[in-house]
Every structure is written in C-alpha cells, then in structure tokens.
Amino acid sequence: MRTVLRKLGFYLLTAWVAISLNFLIPRVMPGDPAEHLINQFHGKLGPAAIQALRVLFGQPDASLWTQYLNYWHSILTGDFGISYAYYPTDVGTVLGQSMFWTLGLITACTILGFVIGTGLGILAGWKRGTWLDSLIPVTTFLSSIPYFWFAIIIVLVFSITLNWFPLSGGYSVDTTIGFSGDFIASALYYAVLPAATIVITSVGGWLISMRNMMVTTLSEDYVRLAEAKGLSRRRVMYKYAARNAMLPSLSGFAMSLGFVIGGSIVTEVVFNYPGLGTTLFKAAQAADYPLMSAIFLLITIMVLVANLLADVVYVFLDPRTREG
C-alpha cells in the first residue's frame, strides 16, 4: 500500500511539473505567443476571452508569480480558453468530444499489444534457439517502422486497393453518435485499421524485451530448482519463469507507454480519426496554443493514470513491494 501511495505522490509531482512546464514554455519562448494568438482572432474575441488567453499564455504586465497563481486558477476551474482552430468552441468542449475516441482506441490497443507481445515473448524466450528466434528480426523491423507510415501502407492495401475497410474517420456518417448497435458496430468497423496499425507496430517492442527477460530469468536458480522438482513444463514456464520475467516489463511500461501514445497520435492523423491526435494535428497546424497545451496536459494525465494502474498491478504481482 505504501508503495502505491509513494507512487501516487510521485505522479502528482509529475503532473505539477507538466502543468508548470505548460505555464513556462510559452513564456520563455521567443516572441509573445499570447499577442500572436490574440491577433490571429482578428478582433473576434471579447475582453473576457482575451483576458483568459492572457492568463494562460502570458501577461507581460504582471509578475511571474501572479501569472502563475492566475494560471493555476484557470487550470483548476477548467478554463482552457477558446480554441482557435475550432472557433468559437472552447477548448474543454473540443477535448470532451475527442478524448473518448482516443481513450477507447489507445487503451484497447495498448493492452492488446502488451498482451500479445508479452505472450509471444514468453514463448520465444522459452523456446529460445528454435524457429521462434526468427521472429526477432521480423518484429524488430515492424517496431522500427514509423507508425504513421505503416498506417499509410495499411490504408493503401486494405482501404484503397482491397476496399475492405473505410479510408478514414471514426464512424459512418449515416449513423448518429449514441448507444445504438448501429453506431457501435460502425465505430468498431472504422477502428479496425487504426487498431491494427498500433497493435502490430507496438507488439515488437514488448516481444523483444519479454523474450530477453525470459531468457535471463530462465537461468535463475529458482527456475532450475523448479525443473529439478519435476514440475510440469507449463508450471515452470508460467509460474516460475514468466511471472518473474514480466515484472521488469511492467515497470518499463511507463517509458513505452509514452512512446505508444505518441505513435498512436500520429496514426490518428493518417486515419483522420476523431480523437486527440487528429485534434492535436489540427491545433498544431493552426498554431492553436490553447488547444495544444490542453491536449498535452490531458495526455500527460492519461499516461500518469495508466502508470499508476500498472504500478498497482505490479504490487499485486510482486510481494516484495508490499512491505509495511
């Protein structure tokens, strides 16, 4: 329990760093992003909206400390300003629409990629020295491919050439968003290619690290002892080797998660998927700073929550962290 609490503290600290970075970056960058942003709107903004943007991106007339306090006030009240790219919608609303798409897609794909990759890694480690070793160069190649490029190729083959799946979007335009069977079926259908892209390109990393950990673990004394005890291969493989080998994989989750999410964001752009990635792309194109920084914060929070969940699973799997 104490481990989890300590981790929670650490993630809160990280969240604070992320938010503070978000505050600092526009203020240390050359030029005046706030001024630039306000000019972009060509006088379409009311004084309140301008004030809100100034609080978020720099008030040249206030001290840094006052700015920081004002900034926190905006963050805590959920006021992220008005989106330029989606004018006149405010940032909160834009994110509210797109985040569930990303959350659904990435959660499912990350878990799927982890499970498949780790599973294959267990097998490849256990049967090291067999044909399974030839999986390594193949998966290395797959995981070296830029996500978005793989997405392009997949679209070329399965949408344009074979016409099996839709080219882009998150759901068919003839359906309305809601809990109807039609809509869910359509959303799943549209998610196949983006999901396949993310899963296939992320599996390799998990596979290789798990395989190597498996090989390392297999020469541990406790695995040898388990074999000496005449336990069944299954039990030696899962209960002794794989369970121990998985622990570093889980604690490496943090690092990989950032990478997977980063890759997924760009993948969304290729598919014009209605999630955070596409939104971030549009925001970046339009120099929509309010939307960009809010997306960065949101993704950071999602990553932190996912890490915390991974830590809870870790504590559950490793009794050594359960002390006290």
Place this chain on the structure above:
Amino acid sequence: MAMQPAVLAETTEPIEPEAGRLWLRALRAPLTLTGVIITLVFVVLAVIGPWIAPYDPSAVSDAATAAPSFDHWLGTTQNGQDILSQVLYGAQASMLVGLGSAVITTVLSVLVGITAGYLGGTSDELLSLLANVFLVLPGLPLTIILAAYIPHSGSLGIILVISLTGWAWGARVLRAQTLSLRKRDFVEAARATGERTSKIILRDILPNQLAVIAAAFLGTVTAAILTQASLAFLGLTDVTQWSWGTILYWAQADSALLTGSWWWFVPAGLAIALIGTALSLVNFGIDEFINPRLRQAGIATLKAQRAQVSRRRTKRVRLSGDRQPRPAGAPFTADSTDVVLDVRGLKVNYGATTAVDDVSFTLRRGEVLGIAGESGSGKSTLAYAITRLHKPPADIPQGEIRYTNADRSTVDVLAMDDEQLRAFRWEELSIVFQSAMHALNPIMRVGEQIEDALVAHRPGMAAPERAARVVELLGIVGIPADRAGSYPHELSGGMRQRAMIAVGLALDPEIIVMDEPTTALDVVIQRQIIDKIMELKDRLGFSVIFITHDLSLLIEMSDTIAVMYGGKIVEMAAAQDFHERPQHPYSRGLLESFPTLSGPKKELSGIPGSPPDLRRLPSGCSFRPRCPAAFDACAEHEPRLYQIGASSAACLLYSDDHVVKMGESA
C-alpha cells in the same frame, strides 16, 4: 596475514572468455554484422547524398506523379520532383537529426547519470526524481508543443527539442550502473588513495559503461529519426527542408495515397524502418555483450532444444498408486554394497571444453559422499549433470548414471525420456542449492513452493493433506508452521536455507544433492544447518552428495570423500583415511593449506599456482605444473585412478612402473 581457513579459490563461472574477444564474436554474429553494415551504408549515403543525387530535389518538371522509370528510379512527385534525389537529400537531414540528438542526449544522460550515481545523497535523489519525471512525461506530445512554438524550426531546433525530452532514460540506466560500480573494490580503492573525483570517473567508471552508453546512443538515434519523421510528417518542421519526414508530409498533403502513387511514400518510410532495424540489431549485439545469459541463448544445440521443447503430451505415468515403500534406512557402514546411484564414465562438455571428464563413483544407501574441489574443478557441473539440469551449451556425450529403484531394478537417468525424467526428479533425487535467496521463487509463498512438488508428483493427494504435509516438513526443519505463508524475502538467511531443505525433503527422496548449501551463511547458522542435515539423514535414511570447497566441514560430515581437479576425480577415500593419509599430492596440499578444527598446530603451506584453465589443460597430469612431486613421466601419461589400500588416487606415483622403479633404485 592469517590464512583463510579451508576455503579454496572460489569464483562462479569457469568458462568465460575475455571481454575483448566477445566484442569480436558479437561482430561476427550475422545479425549484428548486418546491422553494422546497413548503418554504415546509411551514414555514407547521408554524407555523399547531395553529390550523387541525380536532380535538384526541389526542381519541378513536367513528369508529374510518374512511376519509377529509367529517368526517375523512384518516380516523381505531383510537381515532377525526383523522389530518389529527395530521399538522398533527406538522408542527410534525418541522419543529422538522429546523430545530433543522440550526441547531445547521450552527453546529458552521462552527465546527469554519473553525477547522480557517483555523488549519491541529496543530489542523487533530486536528479533521479527529475529523470523519473521526464521519463513519465509523454515525450512526443511535449516535443510537439515545443516544436510548435518554434515555427518552421530547422534541424537544430528539432535536435534541441528531442534532446531536452529524451535524456532521462539513459540517465537512469547510467545512474544505476554508476551506483553499482562505485561500490566495487577498484573504485573504492581509488577513492581511498585520494584520487581526484574527475579522474576516478574518467578512468574507472566511464570505461566500464561504454557498452551501456553505446546502447543508449544507438537507441536515441533511432528514436530521434522516428520523432523527427513524425514532427515533419505533422508539418511541424521546416517543410521546405528535405528530410524523410518532409517527403511523407508532402505525399500526405498532396494525397499521394488517393492517387495510388505508392512510390512516393514507400522509399522514405522504408529508409526509416531499415535504419531503425539496423540500429536495433547492433543494439541486440550490445545487449548480449552486456548480459551473458542472452549470449548462451543463441548457442542452444539441437540436443538441448529437444530438452527445452515440450513434446506432444505423452501419457502421464501415475506414480502415486504403485509406489513401492523403500527399505527402512539402516545406518551406513563402510562395507555396505547397497548402491543407490552408480555413475560410470560421465563426461560433460561445454562446447569444446570438457568440464567433467570420465568421472565414476558409487553412492550407497545412507552414505554421505563429499565432493571437494576448487572453482572450475567441475564439481557443480557434476551435480547438475547427475539430475540432467545442465543447460546448453553443456552436453553429456558419454557416461551412465544408474539409479537403483526400490524394487532393485536399475535405470539409466541419461536414457530417460522427458516424462520419466520429470517423474524421477525430486521423487528419487532432490537438490539443495547454494543460495536459497536465489533458489526460492521470490514471488511465491514458501509453503506453495513446497506444495507444488506434492501437486506435481502426488496427483491423488487432497489439498488438506498437502497443507498438513507442508506444516510437517517445516516442522522437521524447525520453521514455525505460520511461516508457510511467508515470502522468501521475509525469512532470515538461515530460515530460508532450512526452507530449501524442507523443499528438498518434500517427497522423501532417496538421494539429496547439496551444492554448497551453507556457503552463504555465517558460521553459527552454518553449524545449525549441518547438524540438522545430519540429524535428518539419520532419521529419514537418505543418502547425500555434499559438494563444497570447505574441506574441514567435508571431513567432519562425510563417509567418503572425492576430490576433483580439472574435471576429474583425483582421489577417493573414506573420510578418515583421507584425513590421516591423503594420497594425491593435491590432497596433501589442500590438507596442509588450512588448520584442522582440533589437533596440533602446524605450519600452513597452501598450494602454489592457480586452478587450471579447462580449455588449456596441461599435457599428462593436469596437476603437474603445481605438483611438488612431479617427475618426467607426469608430462606424458595421464594418470588413471590407482588403488592404494582402501583409497584410490590418480597419480603416477602409484603406477606400477613407478613403484617398480622406486623398488629397483632403493
């Protein structure tokens, strides 16, 4: 200086080629070599790309969206630009960002990692915390934000942004490395002599981390190229500067996909994937260099594979019902002929090196056979080979291990199939490992680790029965029953070792092999454990093969002693005889190199020289170079075991020739 009593030179792995040669071997591995070659080709292309490009990459022409042809090998864009030229020019920008980011990132990682690891204390905590925070912050979104604030940023801006977000991983790894290096003797020694910190870091710490630094560097090159491509693809870099990402950006922007111009986006993506794969392959080579266990995985022989790969499930032989009761354990006497294990001519090879050579011995019911030897003498290899637990590249090319069943029939352990072997293990022969800390599964309760032997071998046993047996076993070794629910790390060192013994006793085996079961423990606990083992042996009547480098302990507890040297048994005798009349010069040397627990004071002499290198054994007798009694014939003839009274020794002093000669000259 007092002599270390009764402890022979002890290191773990005898067969470990020097580091320098490993680099060469890593390079020779086909995959690593492929990686190195591809990487070099890309580096060369990046340098000479602009000179060999057939066209100006930005020059428009009439040949719009043309498929690959003789004029345009990789086709053209919508504006008739030559894609091959773009890819060649792009190589420069992409590789520049990759290498540039990797250089800066690595410098940052090394600075932070080594400072934190070396200084320790508060600065370590702060720097580690910072690294961990940056590790968790999602890199790409942060990079996107940073890049977006620098509109149309060139390569330098991108390099800085990538370095700023990417240093944490390397720093963390290097910190951990530095921390462990700092505690090593040679660094401690340098600190004690008042060496300057900067000098210690440069001379003692950095060189030992080169492999890790190289791995981090190559990893960053890949990541940076990918990140740059992503940013360029999103239009966040200067889109007029050609890089692989920019090519893909224009391909996407001009709907290359919809027009089916595959040649437009395939080459750039392939280039990124290829260089990434190549660098990863090089990194695998480095990984194997850092982690020797991975290296062994690559050299699994076909024979070993067969043992690794589970077969189609064969019919399980149920042993529970018709298990014959064993004859009651009778006290062992020296003239017993009740053999339970008969090892004949056993040989174990590690590749071309012979670690155990032509070893034969018998173990009788209730006997304690002590096997002594320095590290690399083959004693542990022998222990593993008896139970066929040897791992590739170890291999048993010849020999026989005959076990006598309760019904007096004998069976060759080496000839058993997988299922027979599984049933034989633990039921008839169990092992107690040297370090219980490592031999117990750290994430399983102790009770469960005892119980799963019961589950595997006594399928008919009900859960409550098993639980009762676990409690009984823990009681036998003196562990309170409530400790069954503890994890290994919750037990003290002595208790863990006793738990190991309880695991070993679970199925009431006929033989227990003990591989240095007390070496890791302090003397008092060691004594308790030994007394417990001897008490249990008398009570339960099993036989023991006890392996150690602690000769005084061995003499005290064994019935028979076998001394190993260079993979062979060089002397075998009853413990008493061995102690009083050691026959082999090596045995005499051993006995003279430590004080007896009781008995008169005497000068300790030790044995000059060091244990032999199994890969380059001397001709004739392998002890010859260190032997005070060596004579000419020792270089020519390999001594077999000669019988001297009740003892036997592999020494030419006892050969008939020599004995006769000595008689003549007398």
